[in-house]
Every structure is written in C-alpha cells, then in structure tokens.
Amino acid sequence: MPPVLSVRGLSKVYDGGWTLDLTDADFDLQAGESLAVLGPSGCGKSTLLRLIAGLETPDRGEISADGAPLNGVMPHRRRFGLMHQDLALFPHLNVRDNIEFGLRSQRWPRQDARARVDEMLRLMRIDGLAHRPVDTLSGGEQQRVALARSLAPRPRLLMLDEPLGALDRHLRAELEREIRRIRDHEGVTLVYVTHDHDEAFAVANTVLVLDQGRAVQYGRPEDVYLNPATPFVARFLGHANLFPCALRHVVDGVLEARSVFGSWRVNAPVDDMLSRLSECTALIPPEAVSLGPPEPDAAAATVIEATVLEATLQGGGYDLALDVRGERLYARAHARHGEGRPAPGDVVRVRIDEARIRLLPWTE
Amino acid sequence: MDGPREGLAGRGYGVIALRRGRVVLPLMFLAVAFAWPFANTVRVGLGWGGEGLLTPFVEAAGDPYLRGRFLFTVWQAALSTILALLFGLPSAYVFARHRFAGRGILLAAITIPFILPPIVIALGLLSLLGPSGVVNTALINVFGFGQPPVQLLNTFAIILIAHVVYEYAIVVRLISTFWANLDPAVNEAAALLSASPRRVFLTVTAPLLAPAIAAAAALVFMFTFTSFGIILILGAPEHATLEVEIYTLMTRLFRPQTAAALALTQLVATLGMLWVYVRLQDAAVNRIRLRARAAAPARASTPADYTLRLGAVAAVVLVLSPLLALLLRSFGIPGGFGLDGYEAIFSNARNEYFYISPVAAIRNSLGFAVATVLLAVPLGVLAAYGLRNPRAWWRNPLDALYMLPLGVSAVTLGLGYLLSLRVGTFDVRTTLVPIVLAHTLIAYPFVIRVVLSTLRAMRPHLREAASVLGASPVRVVTRIDLPILSRAILVGAVFAFAVSLGEFGATLLLNRPEYTTMPVAILGYLTRPGAANLASALAMSTVLMIVAGAGFFLIERARYRGWGEF
Numbered sequence: 001m002p003p004v005l006s007v008r009g010l011s012k013v014y015d016g017g018w019t020l021d022l023t024d025a026d027f028d029l030q031a032g033e034s035l036a037v038l039g040p041s042g043c044g045k046s047t048l049l050r051l052i053a054g055l056e057t058p059d060r061g062e063i064s065a066d067g068a069p070l071n072g073v074m075p076h077r078r079r080f081g082l083m084h085q086d087l088a089l090f091p092h093l094n095v096r097d098n099i100e101f102g103l104r105s106q107r108w109p110r111q112d113a114r115a116r117v118d119e120m121l122r123l124m125r126i127d128g129l130a131h132r133p134v135d136t137l138s139g140g141e142q143q144r145v146a147l148a149r150s151l152a153p154r155p156r157l158l159m160l161d162e163p164l165g166a167l168d169r170h171l172r173a174e175l176e177r178e179i180r181r182i183r184d185h186e187g188v189t190l191v192y193v194t195h196d197h198d199e200a201f202a203v204a205n206t207v208l209v210l211d212q213g214r215a216v217q218y219g220r221p222e223d224v225y226l227n228p229a230t231p232f233v234a235r236f237l238g239h240a241n242l243f244p245c246a247l248r249h250v251v252d253g254v255l256e257a258r259s260v261f262g263s264w265r266v267n268a269p270v271d272d273m274l275s276r277l278s279e280c281t282a283l284i285p286p287e288a289v290s291l292g293p294p295e296p297d298a299a300a301a302t303v304i305e306a307t308v309l310e311a312t313l314q315g316g317g318y319d320l321a322l323d324v325r326g327e328r329l330y331a332r333a334h335a336r337h338g339e340g341r342p343a344p345g346d347v348v349r350v351r352i353d354e355a356r357i358r359l360l361p362w363t364e
Numbered sequence: 365m366d367g368p369r370e371g372l373a374g375r376g377y378g379v380i381a382l383r384r385g386r387v388v389l390p391l392m393f394l395a396v397a398f399a400w401p402f403a404n405t406v407r408v409g410l411g412w413g414g415e416g417l418l419t420p421f422v423e424a425a426g427d428p429y430l431r432g433r434f435l436f437t438v439w440q441a442a443l444s445t446i447l448a449l450l451f452g453l454p455s456a457y458v459f460a461r462h463r464f465a466g467r468g469i470l471l472a473a474i475t476i477p478f479i480l481p482p483i484v485i486a487l488g489l490l491s492l493l494g495p496s497g498v499v500n501t502a503l504i505n506v507f508g509f510g511q512p513p514v515q516l517l518n519t520f521a522i523i524l525i526a527h528v529v530y531e532y533a534i535v536v537r538l539i540s541t542f543w544a545n546l547d548p549a550v551n552e553a554a555a556l557l558s559a560s561p562r563r564v565f566l567t568v569t570a571p572l573l574a575p576a577i578a579a580a581a582a583l584v585f586m587f588t589f590t591s592f593g594i595i596l597i598l599g600a601p602e603h604a605t606l607e608v609e610i611y612t613l614m615t616r617l618f619r620p621q622t623a624a625a626l627a628l629t630q631l632v633a634t635l636g637m638l639w640v641y642v643r644l645q646d647a648a649v650n651r652i653r654l655r656a657r658a659a660a661p662a663r664a665s666t667p668a669d670y671t672l673r674l675g676a677v678a679a680v681v682l683v684l685s686p687l688l689a690l691l692l693r694s695f696g697i698p699g700g701f702g703l704d705g706y707e708a709i710f711s712n713a714r715n716e717y718f719y720i721s722p723v724a725a726i727r728n729s730l731g732f733a734v735a736t737v738l739l740a741v742p743l744g745v746l747a748a749y750g751l752r753n754p755r756a757w758w759r760n761p762l763d764a765l766y767m768l769p770l771g772v773s774a775v776t777l778g779l780g781y782l783l784s785l786r787v788g789t790f791d792v793r794t795t796l797v798p799i800v801l802a803h804t805l806i807a808y809p810f811v812i813r814v815v816l817s818t819l820r821a822m823r824p825h826l827r828e829a830a831s832v833l834g835a836s837p838v839r840v841v842t843r844i845d846l847p848i849l850s851r852a853i854l855v856g857a858v859f860a861f862a863v864s865l866g867e868f869g870a871t872l873l874l875n876r877p878e879y880t881t882m883p884v885a886i887l888g889y890l891t892r893p894g895a896a897n898l899a900s901a902l903a904m905s906t907v908l909m910i911v912a913g914a915g916f917f918l919i920e921r922a923r924y925r926g927w928g929e930f
Contacts, residue, residue, distance in 0.1 A: 076839075079834070081833075090829075150833070
C-alpha cells in the first residue's frame with residue numbers, strides 16, 4: 001500500500017524572504033500513523049499544513065496522497081481534514097450544520113450525512129449541543145465541534161493545527177486524551193502540529209522538529225528526546241543540563257570525557273563521529289541526577305557538592321537550580337513528609353549517573 | 365500564527381477574474397463616474413483652452429458679488445457649526461455618561477433628521493415655522509393675532525435653525541461615542557490626585573475630547589458649507605451659498621466657466637475639511653482606549669444632572685418637532701383635516717401645462733433607487749473585497765480614493781456631468797445614465813464601509829476551512845461569504861436606496877422633465893403658487909420622510925454596529 005501522505009523535496013519562499021525548506025527532509029506517513037510536527041512559533045509548522053492542505057502552492061517538491069501526486073489539486077478535492085488553530089467555526093451555522101457542512105459539500109446522501117453527524121455528536125459527547133449556535137459554546141465545546149467537523153467526512157488525513165492551543169491546562173489534558181481515543185476509534189491518519197513536546201510525544205508515533213523553516217530532526221519520540229540532534233532541539237524538548245565537555249582517547253575505542261563535574265569513562269560504544277572529536281556536549285537528563293548519599297549497589301557515579309540557588313514546588317517534588325562550581329545544574333528532588341523545602345544556600349550532595357549521560361557531537 | 369503569510373492565503377485557487385475585478389471594476393466605475401467629470405470641471409474651471417488659464421478664477425475673484433457669496437458661505441457654515449456644537453455638546457454629555465430609560469430610542473430618534481434628505485428638513489421647518497405653519501396657526505388661534513407673528517421664512521435665522529436640526533445628530537453621536545469610551549479610570553486617577561471635578565474636566569476630559577469635538581466640527585462645517593436644498597427652499601436670494609450659486613450660474617445664467625471655478629474653490633475647501641476630519645478622528649481614536657472598562661454610567665443624582673437630562677430630552681423634542689409638524693401639516697392639521705395632498709399625489713387629475721405628475725415622480729424615484737442599489741451594492745462589495753487585505757501597501761490610498769466622492773458636493777458632481785457626458789454626437793445627458801451614476805457614486809462608499817467592517821470582523825480561516833471540507837469556490841461564496849455578509853449587504857442596500865431617494869442637488873442639475881424625481885417635484889410644487897401645490901409638496905415630503913425613515917429603522921434593526929460613528 002502506498003503511504004497516505006508522502007512529501008518529497010518540499011520548499012517555498014515567501015515575500016519577505018522567509019523560506020520553508022524541507023528539501024532534505026522527505027517523509028512518509030502510513031495509514032493509521034500519527035506524525036507530530038513540533039517547533040516554536042514561526043518555525044513553519046502551520047505553513048507545512050497549509051501546503052499539504054493545498055491552501056498554498058509549494059515552489060518545489062511534491063506532495064502525494066495514496067500514491068497520487070497532488071500538484072494542482074484544489075484543496076476541496078483533496079479529501080483531507082484540517083482543524084485551524086482558531087477553529088474557524090462557521091458563525092452563521094449551528095453545531096449540527098457546522099459538522100454537516102463537509103458532508104454536504106462532498107455530496108453525501110442526506111440519510112448517511114445525518115447518521116454520520118449523529119455519530120460524531122455522540123463520539124465527541126456533544127449530543128446535547130446539536131442545535132446551539134456555535135458562538136454560545138465554551139472554548140472546550142467549540143474545540144469538540146471543530147474536531148467533529150473535520151473528522152466527519154472521513155478524511156484520508158486529518159491535520160490538527162495547535163488543537164489545544166487556547167485551552168487551560170485542565171481542559172488540555174482532557175482533550176488530549178479525547179483526541180487519542182478518537183484517533184484509535186476512527187483509525188485516522190494524523191498530522192498534529194504543536195509547540196508542546198509533551199503533547200507531541202503523547203499523541204504521535206513519529207516526530208518532525210522544525211526550526212526557522214528547516215527540519216532539524218525526524219524520528220521516534222524516544223529517539224528524539226534522548227538524542228536531540230542540535231542544542232536547539234535539546235532545549236526545545238526541555239533539556240536544561242547541557243555542558244561543554246572535552247574528549248580524550250584512553251585506549252582504542254574508549255574515551256574519557258572531562259567536564260566541570262569531573263571526568264568519566266565513556267563505556268558505551270562510541271560512534272565514528274564522536275571518536276574523531278575532541279570537544280562535544282554532555283547532556284545530563286533529569287533522571288540521571290539524584291540527591292543524597294550514593295546507594296550501595298549504585299553504578300559508577302560522580303558525587304559532587306552543590307549549592308541550592310532556588311527550589312520551587314512542582315508536582316510531587318522540587319525543581320532545584322543548583323550551583324556547581326559556577327555552572328548551573330537543574331535537578332529534581334522528592335518532597336518528603338516532615339522535611340522542609342531545600343533553602344537557597346543549602347549545600348547538597350548530587351549524584352550523577354555516568355551511564356546515563358549522553359554525549360552529543362556538537363558544541364555550542 | 366506562523367509568520368506573516370495570512371495575505372497569501374488561498375493563492376492558486378479562487379476565481380481569478382473576480383480577484384482582478386474587485387479592484388479593476390470599481391476603478392473603472394470611478395474613472396467614468398468620477399474622474400472624467402472631475403477632470404472636465406477642472407479643465408473648464410481653470411479655463412484650459414478657453415480665453416486663458418485661470419481666467420474664470422480671476423473673473424470670479426474680481427466679482428464683488430461672488431466674493432460676497434464665498435464669504436457668506438464660510439460665515440454661515442462657521443455660525444452653523446458653532447451653534448450645532450453649543451446645542452449638541454450638553455446632549456452628547458448626557459448620552460455618553462447617563463443611563464436612563466429610553467436612552468437608546470432617543471439616540472436613534474435624533475439620528476432621523478440626519479438621514480433624511482435635507483429637502484424634507486426644509487419642508488419640516490416650513491411646516492413648523494412657516495406663515496401657515498404649526499407655530500403660527502397655534503399662536504393665531506390662541507392669541508388671535510391678525511397675521512402670522514413668526515416671520516422667519518427667507519431669513520438667515522431659519523437657515524441656521526435648519527442646519528442645527530440637521531447636524532445635531534452628528535455632534536451628539538460622534539462626540540458621545542468618544543466620550544463614553546474615555547476610560548473613567550483616567551478621571552478617577554485625576555480625582556484621587558486631588559483634582560476637583562471642574563479641574564478634572566478642564567485638564568483631563570476636555571483635552572482628551574478635543575480632537576473628537578474638532579472632528580465633529582470639521583464634518584458639520586463641511587456639510588453646511590455645501591448646504592443646498594435648505595438654502596434654496598428656506599433662504600432668500602441673498603443667502604445663496606457657493607453651492608446654490610453654482611446651480612444658478614449653470615442653469616439660469618449659462619456661465620459654465622464661472623460655475624466650474626466656484627466648484628473648484630468649493631472642492632478645495634471640502635476636501636480640506638474632509639482631510640482635517642479624518643486626521644482629527646484618528647487622533648481622537650488614538651487617545652481613547654476603546655473597550656476599556658465600560659464607562660461607569662452615572663445615574664442622575666444632583667439637580668444639575670436632572671437639568672442636563674431634561675435639557676437633552678428637550679433638545680431631542682426640538683430637533684424632531686419639524687418632522688412632526690410636516691406630518692401634521694400634510695394632513696392639513698392644524699386648521700382642519702384633509703387628504704387633499706395625498707389625493708393629489710396619487711392621482712393625475714390636473715392637466716396643467718408643465719404639470720409635474722406626482723405618480724411619475726414617485727415611479728421615477730423608485731426606479732432610480734432600484735438602479736442605484738443594483739449598481740452600488742455589487743460595486744461596493746467588490747471594492748470591499750479588494751480592500752480586505754490590511755497589509756497591502758495600496759490599501760489605504762485605494763480606500764481614500766474610493767471615499768473621495770464623499771468630499772465632492774452634489775451640485776459639483778452634477779456640474780461635472782453636465783460638462784462631460786457627451787460622447788461624439790450622442791448626448792448621454794438625455795439618458796437616465798448620469799442620474800444613476802451620480803446616485804451610485806454617492807451611495808457606494810457607504811456600501812464599502814459596512815461590508816468592509818464585516819469582512820474584517822470575519823475570522824480569517826472560515827473560507828479555507830470550508831474549502832478543505834470539500835466546498836468548491838462557488839459553494840464557499842454561496843454558503844460562507846454571502847450568508848455572513850447578508851446583513852451588511854442589506855444595510856448597504858437600504859442605505860443606497862435611501863440616498864438615491866433623497867438625492868437632490870445632482871439630480872436637480874441633471875433633471876429632465878421626464879425623469880423628475882420626488883425631491884425635484886417637491887421643489888417644483890413649492891415654486892408654484894396655490895394651496896394645492898403646497899399640499900402636494902407636503903404630502904410628497906411626508907412620503908419621502910416615511911420611506912427614508914423606514915429604511916433607517918431597518919438599518920437600526922439590523923443592529924449594524926459602527927454605523928453610529930459615521
């Protein structure tokens with residue numbers, strides 16, 4: 001089966017010189033897969049959606065669906081679904097007519113259209129709102145109507161542009177679950193645009209990270225998170241602990257890394273590129289940092305003293321900003337009953353699990 | 365959200381012809397209906413190809429009578445503006461800062477005179493203050509005067525009164541809108557800094573309000589500067605404004621060069637005023653934080669408050685009284701009751717020579733109004749689409765160009781047509797075309813304004829969403845654009861209809877007996893002697909008032925917001 005969506009060598013230059021350049025980032029999307037397009041505001045996420053939807057024409061490259069090229073195919077003949085960030089609900093139609101709009105446009109028989117709308121209303125749990133004007137709905141309800149509307153005509157591909165953007169945190173979590181439920185129920189192929197990595201990882205099985213109109217990384221969420229391709233990706237995914245580090249060959253195939261926290265042997269197999277470098281960046285994921293004395297069976301760990309700069313309660317623990325020999329290290333500590341909050345100036349012992357440190361082949 | 369690309373939305377689809385047409389067609393219309401007559405007026409007025417460049421100007425400037433006309437025009441406009449401000453400002457304050465039962469209705473009611481044709485206002489004042497008007501009849505009945513005690517007809521005073529009645533709405537609505545939107549927190553802050561209420565007004569409110577007041581003044585000055593119907597009907601020959609003089613020079617004295625020279629002089633003044641108005645209004649808007657906290661409405665508490673409120677109600681009654689008088693007089697009240705006037709206008713009884721058939725006038729007016737709607741609405745909608753993209757560099761100049769006809773007086777427009785519309789041996793002036801073009805030119809800027817503000821308020825992605833859902837370009841227009849714009853289009857159509865019905869100056873210049881419209885017929889009846897003719901004039905004015913009033917009622921019902929700010 002040809003992929004539902006296939007993008008090859010895509011690029012477009014805009015009036016101000018702003019460019020979306022995906023010429024070196026071809027990708028395919030198989031039926032039932034979900035792709036998250038992740039990046040900061042202005043990175044080109046929405047533009048990519050508009051190109052796929054046919055609302056804009058690429059200068060170069062080809063988009064095809066189910067093996068057939070889409071060049072020159074007008075948006076209304078593509079049978080894609082797109083949920084705009086501002087929802088774009090039709091203000092002159094009620095909820096039912098909004099959802100039915102695509103079905104009528106695609107000439108569904110009246111009976112089938114009615115049945116499908118009823119199904120959508122039930123699926124999105126908005127049965128009671130069918131005859132309400134859309135401008136009387138709450139933000140969450142509008143979101144559901146918009147989702148139902150884009151889903152109703154069974155699009156080959158559903159694109160969601162920051163679908164949870166305008167909602168408060170509580171509603172976001174709820175609707176995110178809802179989107180996953182509906183994705184599985186309808187078996188829909190999904191492109192999900194967001195600037196929130198948690199959202200992207202929760203919904204998608206592939207992630208495409210964009211920065212300033214270029215693709216910087218493409219892969220499984222786990223890989224992208226653990227092995228960010230650039231400092232930009234690392235920081236964008238929430239990594240705060242990135243430190244310069246020097247490499248030295250000890251024996252063939254074994255490296256010693258030296259940073260402000262001390263030096264350690266890199267035991268993991270070292271790839272070619274890394275072995276030719278003398279400088280790189282150490283990425284210390286939060287789960288590699290812990291506070292307190294070393295446990296007896298602990299793996300090789302660096303233990304250092306650090307001064308607390310700031311401690312904020314976040315969920316069930318503290319987010320700590322620590323000072324280690326002039327460098328800033330971020331760590332998590334569990335909040336325990338009866339223990340006070342670490343205070344600025346406290347000296348704590350920090351353990352860094354060496355095996356979990358990632359060496360990334362770039363320097364800042 | 366991603367970057368500056370909204371304007372490119374939908375490139376590569378849509379009806380290409382329509383895309384070009386939305387700029388090209390309005391421009392073509394402007395070229396024919398505006399630029400060409402305008403160019404001819406300039407040519408004739410400057411004496412191009414005639415006796416010599418600027419000869420008409422030199423002659424006009426050397427004529428003490430015409431100099432007098434110019435000075436009188438300025439003088440009466442200035443005096444009218446000052447009086448309208450004095451009369452309207454207290455009401456503006458009350459409507460801005462007080463909430464009371466019937467406020468909305470009163471606010472709508474004061475606008476009625478402004479949307480009526482000036483000729484109706486003139487007839488209203490005639491009915492109220494004329495020799496056989498309501499006031500004189502009442503005084504005679506009560507006190508037994510031998511002759512009408514109020515002798516205002518053909519005086520300067522009645523012209524000023526008519527102007528105040530007519531312009532009161534602009535002063536009140538413009539200024540009260542800004543006043544109501546002034547952030548009360550600013551006043552409160554000043555008060556907390558120990559300023560007395562009087563000091564708060566002088567040092568905070570007044571400076572903030574000044575641009576709005578000045579903008580209203582500029583608009584009132586512009587309107588009264590080109591006053592025509594009111595002066596023609598209520599004034600004496602020595603009250604002729606430039607506008608009236610252009611009409612006389614062209615139709616009675618056949619001096620097109622001098623008429624054109626005066627028209628250009630007037631044009632410079634009105635366009636200058638329009639420019640001042642636009643600048644001042646921008647300044648006024650910049651000074652207020654729109655949609656700040658809703659201005660705390662004051663409930664009347666002090667005797668001064670009650671006095672002000674009572675004064676505002678009295679002002680509204682005064683402003684509306686001519687209309688009521690017109691209605692009464694058209695039925696012969698006071699002094700009896702009769703439908704003579706109405707019978708006369710709905711029958712063609714008389715067989716006088718030069719008799720203006722009222723039925724024909726009504727039919728002609730309706731015909732021109734329908735033609736105007738059919739032309740102005742599509743043009744206005746197209747032009748509004750062309751102005752939709754706020755980022756295009758040409759948007760503001762184009763918008764200004766579309767609005768330019770508003771700064772040209774009706775008689776000047778008619779003059780331009782008289783000077784232009786001859787193509788080869790074919791005289792377009794003998795056809796219906798010039799009247800329809802003139803009415804459309806005056807009406808379509810309003811259509812642009814109402815449609816454009818709805819288009820701007822439309823969420824940007826509705827059409828794209830419809831398209832992605834499978835709607836063809838045609839279906840996008842019929843199912844998304846038109847339903848959403850329908851109310852604005854209706855408002856624009858009603859407006860165009862009302863403008864065409866009431867248009868007087870240009871129509872009078874372009875008039876031919878077989879195309880006589882209602883306002884022209886009213887003037888015709890008035891200039892003929894006899895009670896029957898007066899009754900016909902009053903009845904027809906009342907019909908005009910009711911039709912235009914009904915149109916205004918429809919517009920207000922459509923609750924089109926923003927129109928109240930002109």
